[in-house]
């Protein structure tokens with residue numbers, strides 16, 4: 422099937438970059454967002470850092486690196502203003518023995534590559550423009566981006582129409598067409614749907630094998646001081662401090678899996694400051710009384726930290742008629758035309774653009790932008806397939822070229 426139209430549910434970086442990748446292929450996209458504006462939830466912080474977290478040659482590092490390199494190149498093509506996209510570089514500090522061992526391993530593994538370099542604490546301080554206490558790895562091309570203008574640029578496309586204040590509460594499939602409902606009223610129909618609404622993906626009224634976890638996070642917005650204003654790049658420990666923009670730094674971020682409370686918490690500000698203290702006493706002393714605001718939102722994560730990207734299976738059909746271990750991908754109960762791009766965890770601005778391109782390639786039957794085995798790690802059905810003992814199929818980013826669910830499915 423080659424799609425002519427598609428509906429994307431969710432207007433964060435995952436939804437906007439998926440809409441863009443489809444629109445670039447000539448597909449007419451309708452993007453539905455429940456808020457009055459796009460990029461209002463996790464994708465709504467004032468700055469998002471673009472960087473990879475690497476360990477060596479494991480698959481997580483391969484995916485992180487592929488995403489990082491893709492995202493940087495991709496965002497450059499969008500010609501955002503320098504006040505919204507800044508290739509300032511990043512230092513990842515060896516601020517404790519475990520992190521020091523990690524950055525040494527990364528530096529040794531990628532010794533001949535230009536995208537990362539090991540630097541002493543002295544060199545790190547020179548690069549940063551402020552004094553730092555630890556050796557680091559330096560990513561000269563790491564960047565920060567302002568999420569709202571980025572998402573807006575992505576949807577400003579002749580093939581994309583955006584409808585805000587539409588909270589999708591139900592999807593139904595009738596023959597080959599999906600019906601999308603908001604408040605139980607039919608709002609749109611299409612033969613291709615992309616679910617990109619993060620933690621709400623599992624509440625779409627279908628039996629889908631989606632397993633995600635909300636992880637609350639708070640960033641602190643800090644007024645720059647005379648000492649911190651010259652900071653030239655992003656400094657990263659288990660949190661990050663951005664260079665000042667409009668005389669304010671972004672200091673992040675906390676992690677909590679046991680709360681979905683969106684109110685700003687003073688203890689979280691203190692936790693962000695404690696991270697800063699662990700690598701620069703001087704910056705801490707300078708900035709500890711300068712927090713002027715904060716922002717809380719929910720990340721969407723999986724237990725293996727890879728996003729969920731690809732076409733979805735009918736979870737109920739799979740459980741009620743478990744396939745044999747040697748089943749082919751084509752024999753599985755696909756919900757043909759129903760795709761997902763969610764669970765970008767703490768690095769959605771790095772991972773979502775590549776995942777969007779991957780999804781659009783799958784939908785359009787184009788060559789995938791990454792190797793099949795790497796793409797296979799993102800199989801959105803993997804948790805249920807693994808549970809059913811179908812580990813081989815869980816490692817494939819299979820498409821439903823042969824089989825579809827023909828009966829109407831409902832919640």
Ligand SMILES: Cc1cc2nc3c(=O)[nH]c(=O)nc-3n(C[C@H](O)[C@H](O)[C@H](O)COP(=O)(O)OP(=O)(O)OC[C@H]3O[C@@H](n4cnc5c(N)ncnc54)[C@H](O)[C@@H]3O)c2cc1C
Pocket residue numbers: 430431432433434435436453454455456459460461462463464465466468469470471587588589590617618619621637638639640673674675716717718719720721762763764765766767768769770771772773
């Ligand atoms: C504190 C914090 C700091 C972070 N820092 C960084 C960083 O520096 N760099 C980085 O890369 N990442 C960072 N992240 C992670 C990044 O923000 C996320 O990975 C990314 O925003 C996820 O994008 P998304 O589009 O999947 O989800 P979202 O941005 O949450 O988008 C989902 C959209 O779907 C909409 N929606 C939900 N349900 C419905 C419905 N039923 N109908 C219609 N619309 C619906 C929502 O309103 C929302 O707009 C941070 C996250 C947090 C919380």
